[in-house]
Amino acid sequence: MYLLDLQGVSKIYGSVKALQGIDLTVARGEWLAIMGPSGSGKTTMMNIIGCMDKPSEGKVLLGGVDISAESARNLTTVRREKIGLIFQQFHLINYLTALENVMVAQYYHSMPDEQEALQALARVGLSDRAKHLPAQLSGGEQQRVCIARALINYPMLVLADEPTGNLDEANEGIVIDIFRKLHDEGSTIIVVTHDPEVAEEAQRTVILEHGRIARIVENRKGGQEAKV
Amino acid sequence: MRNGVLNKVIAMFWRLVRGALFRQKRKMLMIAFTVALGASLATAMLNVMLDVGDKVNRELKTYGANINVIPKEASLLDDLYGVSEGRGVSDRHLRESELGRLKTIFWAFNIVDFTPYLNAEARMSGLDEAVRVVGTWFAHREDLPTGESLDTGMRNMKSWWSIEGDWLSDGDTDAAMVGGLLADRAGLAAGDAVVLESAGARRELTVKGIFEAGSAEDERIYVPLSVAQEMTGRPGLVSSVEVSALTTPDNELSRRAAQNPKSLSVKEWETWYCTAYVSAICYQIEEVLTDAVAKPIRQVAESEGTILEKTKLLMLLITILSLAGAALGISNLVTAGVMERSREIGLLKAIGAGNAPVSWLILTEILITGAVGGAAGYFAGLGFAQIIGRTVFDAAINIKPMVIPLVAILVFLVILAGCIPSIRLLLSLRPAEVLHGR
Numbered sequence: 260m261y262l263l264d265l266q267g268v269s270k271i272y273g274s275v276k277a278l279q280g281i282d283l284t285v286a287r288g289e290w291l292a293i294m295g296p297s298g299s300g301k302t303t304m305m306n307i308i309g310c311m312d313k314p315s316e317g318k319v320l321l322g323g324v325d326i327s328a329e330s331a332r333n334l335t336t337v338r339r340e341k342i343g344l345i346f347q348q349f350h351l352i353n354y355l356t357a358l359e360n361v362m363v364a365q366y367y368h369s370m371p372d373e374q375e376a377l378q379a380l381a382r383v384g385l386s387d388r389a390k391h392l393p394a395q396l397s398g399g400e401q402q403r404v405c406i407a408r409a410l411i412n413y414p415m416l417v418l419a420d421e422p423t424g425n426l427d428e429a430n431e432g433i434v435i436d437i438f439r440k441l442h443d444e445g446s447t448i449i450v451v452t453h454d455p456e457v458a459e460e461a462q463r464t465v466i467l468e469h470g471r472i473a474r475i476v477e478n479r480k481g482g483q484e485a486k487v
Numbered sequence: 488m489r490n491g492v493l494n495k496v497i498a499m500f501w502r503l504v505r506g507a508l509f510r511q512k513r514k515m516l517m518i519a520f521t522v523a524l525g526a527s528l529a530t531a532m533l534n535v536m537l538d539v540g541d542k543v544n545r546e547l548k549t550y551g552a553n554i555n556v557i558p559k560e561a562s563l564l565d566d567l568y569g570v571s572e573g574r575g576v577s578d579r580h581l582r583e584s585e586l587g588r589l590k591t592i593f594w595a596f597n598i599v600d601f602t603p604y605l606n607a608e609a610r611m612s613g614l615d616e617a618v619r620v621v622g623t624w625f626a627h628r629e630d631l632p633t634g635e636s637l638d639t640g641m642r643n644m645k646s647w648w649s650i651e652g653d654w655l656s657d658g659d660t661d662a663a664m665v666g667g668l669l670a671d672r673a674g675l676a677a678g679d680a681v682v683l684e685s686a687g688a689r690r691e692l693t694v695k696g697i698f699e700a701g702s703a704e705d706e707r708i709y710v711p712l713s714v715a716q717e718m719t720g721r722p723g724l725v726s727s728v729e730v731s732a733l734t735t736p737d738n739e740l741s742r743r744a745a746q747n748p749k750s751l752s753v754k755e756w757e758t759w760y761c762t763a764y765v766s767a768i769c770y771q772i773e774e775v776l777t778d779a780v781a782k783p784i785r786q787v788a789e790s791e792g793t794i795l796e797k798t799k800l801l802m803l804l805i806t807i808l809s810l811a812g813a814a815l816g817i818s819n820l821v822t823a824g825v826m827e828r829s830r831e832i833g834l835l836k837a838i839g840a841g842n843a844p845v846s847w848l849i850l851t852e853i854l855i856t857g858a859v860g861g862a863a864g865y866f867a868g869l870g871f872a873q874i875i876g877r878t879v880f881d882a883a884i885n886i887k888p889m890v891i892p893l894v895a896i897l898v899f900l901v902i903l904a905g906c907i908p909s910i911r912l913l914l915s916l917r918p919a920e921v922l923h924g925r
């Protein structure tokens with residue numbers, strides 16, 4: 260059984276067909292990249308997979324369960340329990356420390372646990388920045404806090420929409436390393452990116468054009484460690 | 488263990504609330520201020536409204552007596568021919584020495600003031616027609632049968648008269664107060680001398696004050712009671728007594744009693760007698776004064792009630808309007824706040840916060856802010872209440888503790904109402920839209 264199974268998914272905004280008849284499966288533990296020109300529907304697809312939006316047509320099976328017809332309330336629950344979200348603009352709460360930003364996700368999921376949150380920060384190499392406010396962190400550090408927050412509740416699926424779009428090369432490298440580690444540990448990851456180097460790290464790259472899948476590329480390098 | 492978990496949950500919630508409170512300091516201050524404004528007005532109005540029954544009564548009593556006491560025969564003439572008290576027609580009088588008994592009736596405590604009148608006709612220098620001379624108490628100390636004493640008289644009962652010159656005192660036996668209209672006609676000013684002639688006797692008096700009462704009294708001359716008694720040769724007698732009493736508004740029972748006290752059952756009669764209805768007080772006055780008839784002065788007694796009701800209605804209206812204004816102000820501020828924070832709220836929703844927890848977060852912030860504002864407003868309102876009491880009712884307002892829960896509930900409801908639009912906005916906020924900046 261696939262972890263994620265899109266069947267004929269379309270999304271139409273008035274006259275704009277943001278997505279048209281997408282069929283795609285993602286296996287558990289797979290690392291998938293999505294590329295495509297601006298406006299090709301990448302974010303739209305991520306929103307639908309991430310339970311933040313519903314398709315106009317088609318089915319979305321997440322862990323075998325059809326989420327395409329769920330109520331907003333149930334989608335919130337699915338999002339909370341199964342999805343970890345990473346954004347291009349980080350979206351940290353600026354009056355909370357790095358640690359507290361991670362704990363907010365715990366708070367709305369189950370209960371805040373400072374030790375666990377500290378461990379999550381340690382995994383992204385930010386143990387010593389736990390008490391810092393977002394404004395006191397570099398962009399790369401903020402994105403790592405965001406990743407720690409996305410991972411804190413052990414999501415079934417990690418979704419990252421241009422996670423390195425606002426980062427320099429050094430920080431991009433750090434983030435990719437973290438994803439690699441996650442992949443090694445068995446996480447399922449979908450990353451939207453404009454950067455071919457980032458996409459190469461994934462096992463497969465889906466290329467979107469005008470809301471359709473133009474082609475899917477198997478990456479030679481991507482996910483090698485995991486296959487061993 | 489459970490406690491630890493709860494503490495962590497509360498600590499996180501508090502962290503979120505506090506962060507938002509401090510980040511939006513200016514907006515929260517505005518909200519607190521708005522609530523304070525509404526709460527202070529509500530506090531002031533409620534305190535005044537609840538305490539004002541007596542105050543307004545006491546104030547209104549200064550707008551005239553509400554009971555008129557006259558001798559029995561005079562009353563009969565009055566009933567038959569519509570001739571008002573005395574007019575020199577009746578020889579019948581009340582006794583000055585009995586007046587202290589007014590403070591011995593069952594409702595003695597409700598008798599606030601009283602003053603006797605002795606009417607006389609006299610010719611005045613410089614005028615052709617006869618003028619009405621009235622003898623009365625100005626500031627009289629009456630020793631009561633109970634051993635206490637009471638200061639009463641015109642200065643208390645007619646405190647709203649505007650005086651040019653001075654009030655008389657009861658010892659001013661060679662002075663008079665002249666009504667404004669009469670003084671105009673006779674060309675009198677304060678300090679002038681005036682000569683009164685009646686029954687052959689001649690008396691020269693100094694005009695000590697000229698008053699405006701805005702009624703028939705402006706055509707009269709007032710002198711100390713002893714002077715009038717001397718002029719008319721009726722020592723120890725008075726024509727009528729005006730009484731100012733605090734009364735309970737009439738109801739069905741008192742109306743029946745006023746028509747015919749005998750129609751009441753014993754029990755009803757007792758209830759009536761032991762309630763401060765104006766009719767019961769009149770009845771009790773008749774019991775203590777020989778051959779007297781006490782009658783409520785209707786218009787005044789009734790207008791007291793309606794003015795009081797209207798005053799209360801006005802205050803209620805002010806309260807409602809100020810609270811509605813506060814709710815509107817809050818709704819604008821909170822909605823603007825939620826819009827400013829749409830990304831943050833979208834994020835909370837994206838990481839799995841349901842609508843209810845996020846709504847509670849916002850509501851808690853506003854309720855805390857509102858509680859601070861409400862408390863400040865409450866104390867400011869106590870001050871307002873005193874200012875209103877001083878300036879409008881000329882008395883301190885007693886603080887009613889029951890206003891605290893009332894204002895608390897009102898503030899709570901106002902905040903809830905004020906938060907409705909922003910909560911609706913919050914519910915319709917879609918994380919996908921705000922987080923990608925669309």
Ligand SMILES: Nc1ncnc2c1ncn2[C@@H]1O[C@H](COP(=O)(O)OP(=O)(O)OP(=O)(O)O)[C@@H](O)[C@H]1O
Nearest residue numbers: 272275276277296297298299300301302303304925
């Ligand atoms: N809420 C919306 N209402 C109307 N049109 C929308 C909406 N969201 C997306 N679209 C349109 O759908 C198309 C796909 O948008 P989408 O954001 O998915 O593109 P993208 O591939 O993520 O682009 P980018 O690389 O610039 O982020 C675009 O033409 C966009 O204008």
Ligand SMILES: [Mg+2]
Nearest residue numbers: 301302303420
């Ligand atoms: Mg996009």
